[in-house]
Structure formats: structure tokens, C-alpha cells
Amino acid sequence: MVERTSSDVVWRGRDALGARQGRSEVNGVGSATTSPPVSRWRHPRPREVSWRDALRRVNAVAVLLVAVDAGVVALVCARQPPGWRATALVAVALLGARGACRLYRRRLWLSWFHDLPRSAGATALAFALVTCLDLVAGAPPADTRAAQWSVLAFAALSEPARLAVFAFGRWARRRFDRCDRTIVVGTDKVGVDLVGSMLAHPEFGLRPVGFIDPEPVLDRAALPVALLDEDLADAITRLGVGTVVLAFSRTRESYVVDSAIAAHRLGCTTLVVPRMFELHQDGPDIERLRSYPLMRLGTAPTSRPTWWVKRTMDVLLAAVALVVLSPVIAACALAVLLESGRPVIFRQVRVGMDDHPFVLYKLRSVRMNGNDDSQVTWSVVGDRRVGPVGRFLRRSSLDELPQLWNIIRGDMSIVGPRPERPGFVREFSAIHELYWARHRVPTGLTGLAQVHGLRGDTSIVDRSRYDNYYIANWSLWLDVKILLQTVGELLCRRDR
Template structure:
């Protein structure tokens, strides 16, 4: 499915090289032309993964992105006072690119459709919902392989009684197991006639398994095209974002976490030492506190904190909820909790890879089981690594606050994750620590 996107990138690059050489564009101007064109066309999602390989449908977006790159390069050249001959050569090269690239893109789309039909270059697909819409979608995929989807199973309790479905396996059980067993790369969420389909659970499961997820929207007959909307013949399909951990930018996040955690541990080591000394003077040893928490994919790890609660015999921290006014917390412990200094040893957890700087806060296994049974989609928080701070915490949801609200904020964070969102949360965390808001 990504092959067409790769071919489009290669076509643009080859065409840029050809027109720049033909018009005598120098290396500096050639790099500027290529950078402007490829960046803007990439930002406008011309290299996106797609079902409908329609050159005509994509033509307005392609032409507009090239025109914007032309205007941007011209404006920068004029403001910077660039030599007129170099700028003119770059402009003519971009005009030639705009004329040459569209026939090339038409050939790429035609070749993509031909390969899908001729060589069955299609994603193995599970259709969630064997009702009228699901059966029609599956039959459309089989009749039109040029859209790049090949149905291999329905996930439902049974087919629609009034429609003869294609001869596909019916999966009435664990969707994750079916995805692995059938080597499915795409999950399409339709509607079911026999029961209320847990479509949100199915979407999160597909997301977690790294599948491309397409959703038939409600009132799909009236749904317009737009960003993130695919077309399977007359059916609109909303494409959900991929799992954050599968994106290239997640590696940037991990690298930034390692650098920030290492620097913070070195810089804040005197602060950690003073906090540990204060705990020693107030209540003796141990200075640090270890606790089992649940991380990504329900894996457990040992979390480290500076101890803020006086030791009183048996350790009940795994099953007892921490509340404001706990008599076991002394003045030093209250100060550590109020300033979040007791959390600093978790920077070591970040270095080890147990946690990230930003993410849903980790919880103890017993409470995870309890909250997952009570609160809808609490279990879905564990699709990404846990964090030192998170979106729920900067909105005042820490300590003895609503678990349902925390879950909603955490799932919103995962669905909308970006490096910019992480930076916003870090800035809001700094504001929380400095201004003592929501405490």
C-alpha cells in the first residue's frame, strides 16, 4: 500500500533533477527548489497512503502545492536580494516541473492500479461488522482490487440474514488474535446487525496492533470528502492515525527523553541528595521507595520515588490509595509531594526505557485491574509508555481525582500525540510547578 507513495516521491525527485539540469539551475538554487517543492507537497499530503488512485482527484492539490512552492521561493529570493539570473532559472525550472510532473503522476497512479489488479498487491483486510454495509464493502473490495484491499474475514457474531456474504471466515472472538493469525494489515470498521458492535474497542485493538484502520462514518451517505477521508467506490472511509510508537517522530521523542533525563539527573542530583537527607532526618531509612507499576502493553516495571510516607510496619502501598491528609505523611513528605520533588528518581526509569518524560501516569497493577473493570477504555491508556507528567496531570487530575476524566485525557493524548503536544505539556507542567495552579 505504501509503494505508490514511494513511487510518487521518486517521480517528484527525478523530475526535479531533470528540470533543474535542463534549465542550468545551480546546486544552491537546485537545493532550494527541491526543498520547497518536496516540503510543501509532503505537508499537503501528496505522498500519503491512499486507496483511491485517482490522478484527477489529486490534481487540484498537486497544482496548488507547486504554485505555493513557486510563490514562496520567489518571495524569499526577492526579499533576500538574490541574483536575478539564478532566481529566473529556478522559476523556469519550477514551471517546467509543474508541466512535466502531472503526466508522470498519471502514469504512477495507472501503474499502481494495474499492479493491484494484476499481482494482487492488496492489504489483507478484516471487516468488523457483517451487516449490510460490511457485506457490501467486502464484496466491493473483491470486485475492485484496484482500491488495494482484499477482505479475509468478518469480525462479528454472524452475517446479515438478508444478504449472502462473500465466502470469508467469521471471527467471533479475539480480534487481536485474528489480526496476527490472518496477517491482516487493515481493519475496516462497519456496522453490525446482530449486536452493538464494540467498535471503539476494535479500533483501539487495531491501532495497538499497528494496522491501518478505516471507519465507515455515521450518516455516510451525506459525508463529504476532506482530509483523512478515503473513498471505496461510493463509500467514505475515515482513516484513523497510526499508533504514535510506529511513527518516525517517536524516535525523536525517545532521543529527547534520553538527553533530557540524563542532563536532569546530573543537574538535579544535589537536589535529590538534599531531599533524601531531609527524609533521613525526619523518618530514617529507607530513603527511596520502590513500587511495581504497569507500563506499555500491560508490562510491569519497578518505579522509583523519594519516600514521602513514614514507614509503619506492613507495606500496603500496592493496595491503598493515597489521599490528601494522610497522617503518615510528615512535613517533609508534604513538601516533597506538593513540589513533586519525590518524583525526580523516575528520571532513572526514563533512562532505562520504562517511562517517557510525557505520557499517561503509571498505576499499580491492582488498581489497573479495578479501574479497567469500572471505567470505559481505561485499559487503552497502555498503548504508549507511561510518563513523568501527562495531559491529565496538567489539567489538575492528580492524587484523589476522577479516574474517568484521567482516562479520557490520556486517550485524547494518545489519539492526538505529536512532538508539539509533548512540548505544550512540558510548558504547562512548568507553569503548574511555578504557579501552583490546580493543586
């Protein structure tokens, strides 16, 4: 019998050969005991936000911009009504186009001139939409002209109002200290310059409260704000920090990445000074703090409204699939019973989101031998414990169908990183950088790594890289694409 123990995996990982994941099950019930979660200090839990903190974080400038635009739309349509249908079309086209062009985004630089091209483009898009939709609907020419004039009148009235909002926002930040508490990671010249700009120009909305750097470049006395001798996650929680700026540091690159993930997980706005920032152009996700460009990282997937859509679809699709495929599951269970007896369902402890353990359900594909080594042993191709039925279940992935119940319970999602056993999570996290970071979202029945051929006896390094890419780029469309690719893999699976 071919076995691979956890020590083999550690040795191979340190030898840069890449640890490989297999599938292990011996008895019907995996060990119910788990070791302490992995690297908790590196994987902070989302903090609880009080109503005062939530109110303080409200982007007042964005709210005012929405209110101003809505008021101007109402004023224009009231003074020159193009008809109720055309009025609704104008309102939806204007506010929708401006929202799509991200005119209501959070921003550091409250510059009307900088935002004017984007605003003009959004108005032009709304004008085109109103015109095209009226033509398609066959609206009377008088209604079309009235709607077009409403859009032009909106542009003439809204821009001065936006100029006033930006001026008021800058004044309020200076006068009332409406600024985000900010930590800068990195104490080199760039970090010091950024803190100096924040202190001298509060109109950018950042108030520095400290540096964090394991290997500070400058002496503490030379720093404009305090050097904090604590972990970033602890400092964020203790000081009520809302923004983290990642500058340059002499410490290892992985520390900066870990800091970004910690800030991301705690709900902070995360801004990164790009390399070769002197040559960096402005773009949709680029902020400006004086002469420094700052890349704004996206919010955590689980904090977005679309995540609730994902969860709803998970429950609906899993429930329907469980009902429709129940005859298939029953037939597979009968085959397992006839081949190797009971129990039919295999239970094993796996690590889910935020390092929380849960019991994963599968159809058993390995014969029982009375010795439960499922937490430390990997089965590989040619394992004698796997019979013909087990090989078929694994090759077709039918043994994974009971995990639909895990999805309904909330332990897993349909799409996400595949879950692993606690012991191997600890070892992989110690060997491979950012393996721990894949637990920022729920684990999944299928994932981006699996549709790229990384299933069974394949590289853990590559899996981790794909999983973290999935989290950084998550969208509903990415989930749909992975599901379609999964169907293609199941129907036209190649021998890899």
C-alpha cells in the same frame, strides 16, 4: 487514619461516582510480586513483521510518485540549470511542498483527477517559496526567472507522469493482486456493500478475507466472505491482515473502539465508516471506496519516526535534570532521613507500556509502620502517616524526582499517562472502559491529565479520557506544551 481500599474503589466505580486515585506507600520497598497483566486478549502486542511482509507492505505507488518527481526535478534542472544554489532551492521547495501536501501518502483511490487540485496547490506553493526566497537572498533576476521557469516546467512534465503512475498502480492491483488483506468488522448492509466493492474493484487495493462480528446481522451463508469465529487480534496475526475496516454492527460501541485500538496496536491500517456517511465531505484523512467515505486513523505514536526523537530527548533531558537537581534530591533525602529514618527511597511495582511491570522510584513521604499495604491502600488528604516533610515533598512534587532514573532506564517517559499499581489497573480496567488502552505508550512523569488538575484524589474516568486523548493526538509539540504547562502548575499551583 483514613484509608480507602480497593473494594471501596470498585464499589464507587460501579455506582458511577468515579474511582479516585491517591498515593500509597508505607515501607521503603513495595511488594515485588505482581498479578498477571490485565486483559491481555484486549491489549495485543505488536507483531513481528518478516522481511517478506515488510516488502509486501511497501506502498509501491508512493515510491513511484517520489521517484517520478525526483526524476523530473533532475531533468528540468539539468536542461535549464539556474545555478547550483537555485537548483538546490528548486528541488527542496518542490519535493518539500509536495511532501507537506501529502502527495506521497498511502491511498485507496488512485485518481489523478481527484489529486490534481492538491498537486497544483503544492506546485504553486513551491513557486511562491522559490520567488520569495530569491527576493530575500537578493539573487540576480536572471536566476530567479530561471528558477521560476524550472518550477513551471516541472508542473508541465510531472502531471502526465503522475497520470501514468496512477494508471499503472490500478493495473498492477488488478493484474498482480497487489492488495492488502482486509478484515471488515460489522456485518450489516454497509459492511456487506464494502466487501462487495472490494471484490468487484481490486484497483482500490483491498482484498477481504473475512468478517468479524459478535452479533452478526446476516446469516453466514448470505455473507460474501467468511465470518471468522475468533478474536480480531488473533485473526490479524493468523491471516497476515494489513487493513481493518470498521463498519456498523449491532454489538456495543465499545467493541468497535476496542477493535480499532487492537488493529492500531498491531500496525494495521484502520479505516472507519463515519456515522451519517451519506453527508460526509472529503477531507485530508478521508479515503473513498466507491461511494463510501472511510476515515483513516493515524498510525500508533510508537511506530512514527518522531517517537525516536521523543525517546532521545527523554534520555538527554532526564540525564541533565538528574545531574543539575542532584543537590536538591540529596537535601530532600536528608530531610526524609531526619524525619522518619531509612530507607529514603521508596520502591513500588507499577504497570508500564504493554502491561509490563517495573519498579518505580520515589522519595519516601510516608512514615513506616512495619506493615506493607502499599499495593491495596490509598493515602488521602489528612493521612496521619504523612509528616511535614512528606507533605512538602508531595505538594511540590519533589518526591517524584527519582523517577528521572526510571526515564533513563526506559521504564517511563517524561510525558505520558501516570503509572498505576497492578491491582488497581486490573480493577479500573474492569470498571472503566478503555482504561486498559492507556498502556499503549510508556507511562510518564507528567501527563495531559495532570496539567488539567487531575492529580491526587481525582476522577479515574477523567484521567483515562485525557490519557487516551493524548495517545490519539500525540505529537512532539503536544509534549512540549504539556511540559510548559507542568512548569506553570508547579510554579503557580492552585489549591484544587
